[in-house]
Each structure stands twice: as C-alpha cells, then as structure tokens.
C-alpha cells in the first residue's frame with residue numbers, strides 16, 4: 288500500500304471513473320493516441336450545434352459506437368469496483384460510483400446505482416419533449432418519439448459540450464459526504480468532473496488517482512497509483528476488503 292494510504296479508514300467512498308477504466312474492455316478512450324477525438328472532430332459529433340447541423344452524421348457516429356459496445360465485457364477493474372461496493376455496503380459503508388462513461392460495464396461488473404453523469408449509450412432522448420427511453424436498435428431520423436410522436440427528433444441520451452451533465456445535485460451531495468475521493472482512468476480535462484478532486488480537497492477529503500499515467504490534475508491527489516486499471520484497481524480493492 289502506498290505510504291499514508293493505510294492511515295485512511297473511509298466509510299463513504301466516492302469513485303469517479305473515465306474512459307481508461309473501460310479501455311481494456313476494448314473501448315477507445317478520447318484523448319489518448321489513437322483515441323476517438325483523433326478520428327472525429329468534437330464539435331461535429333459531441334455538440335448540440337454539430338447535431339443541429341448534421342443529425343444523420345451524429346447518429347451514425349453513435350450507431351458505430353453502439354455496435355462496438357454490444358460485444359464488450361466488463362474487465363477486472365469494473366468487477367473489483369462492484370466487489371468493493373458490496374463489501375462496503377455489508378459493513379454499513381457506501382461506495383458511490385459516478386462515471387463519465389456512457390457504457391454499462393460498471394453494471395455488468397456488479398455495481399449498482401451507478402451515476403452516469405454524461406448519459407447512457409443505450410438510451411435516446413426526444414429533442415422536443417425530453418422523454419428518455421431505452422433503445423436497442425439502430426438510431427435513425429425515421430424513428431418517432433413514443434411520448435410525443437414527433438419523427439426525427441430522437442438523439443442519443445448523452446451529454447455534449449456545452450450541456451449540463453446529469454444528476455449534478457446528487458453528485459455534489461455524495462461528494463460532500465465522502466471521506467475518500469478516488470479518480471480512475473480519466474484525463475481530468477473535462478469539467479465539471481475535472482473539478483471534483485479540488486472540491487474534495489477543499490473539504491479536507493483525501494484523494495487518490497489510479498491511472499495509466501498522471502492526469503492533468505495529478506498534483507491535486509494525496510495518493511497515486513499508476514498502472515493498468517485492470518491490475519491497479521483490483522490490487523487497491525483487495526487491500527481494502529482483503
């Protein structure tokens with residue numbers, strides 16, 4: 288265990304995850320070499336303006352990702368976090384898992400009540416009435432909203448740049464109540480998630496980063512563990528739960 292970590296005895300743990308936790312399941316990250324943003328322009332596929340300019344192109348981008356996501360499996364990092372959550376609940380504690388990822392690998396790994404602050408790939412939202420529903424098939428402009436009936440207004444239920452992330456009140460409530468903040472596999476470059484570590488620190492909460500390499504805000508972490516999520520997360524969880 289890294290020096291000082293053993294002295295921390297958390298009851299409520301807040302875990303923030305990013306694309307790195309799913310990388311070894313075969314899902315591309317965004318900003319690493321060869322990541323999604325080296326192949327696509329953010330402003331074209333991850334902004335409301337891009338969607339309004341060319342909705343078919345945005346739907347095609349998310350259909351491609353839905354195809355890839357269909358076959359991926361949770362990796363040992365997701366499974367370890369599910370194990371930690373169950374072990375902590377059994378001893379009266381709490382582990383909140385807040386992910387920026389739109390995949391469902393935390394749930395597949397056994398985690399519950401996962402907060403998907405940037406949305407979920409398996410859902411669509413009506414651009415007109417705001418209704419959110421699960422959608423398995425291919426997204427297209429020919430689809431109609433089950434709530435209001437409008438054709439062509441169903442967009443992926445994801446959070447693009449300039450949009451407010453989901454469940455922010457719940458997130459800040461859980462952050463405020465935590466006594467350990469852990470960030471896993473995120474570059475720390477997208478706000479508001481990138482600001483959570485500073486919020487935790489300002490409340491006197493110890494912070495830990497688990498990542499392949501130091502993130503942009505690595506200096507804000509009390510403890511750091513660098514390595515693949517599939518190895519570093521199970522190692523950390525094993526030390527906590529035995």
Ligand code: BJW
Pocket residue numbers: 304305306307308310311316317318319322333387388389405445446447448449450451452455471472473474475476477478479497498499500501502514515516517
């Ligand atoms: C491994 C690994 C392995 C690899 N093991 N690790 C100027 C200053 C400050 C802020 C702003 C600004 N201008 C604009 C803003 C705000 C803007 C923002 O932050 N922009 C920045 C680029 C500067 N943010 C927003 O617009 C957000 N909304 C907002 O702020 O609303 C205002 C508001 C907030 C709160 C209350 C009230 C009002 C919305 C952001 C939406 C982000 N959307 C996306 C797309 C989602 C849908 C989709 O997936 O298609 O979310 S963009 C993309 O980035 C995606 C991710 O969730 C997000 C974060 O990426 P992540 O997960 O960190 O991935 P990478 O690739 O960056 O990093 C991967 C990491 O993994 C690396 O560190 C690797 O080392 C590591 N890794 N392999 C362990 N095997």
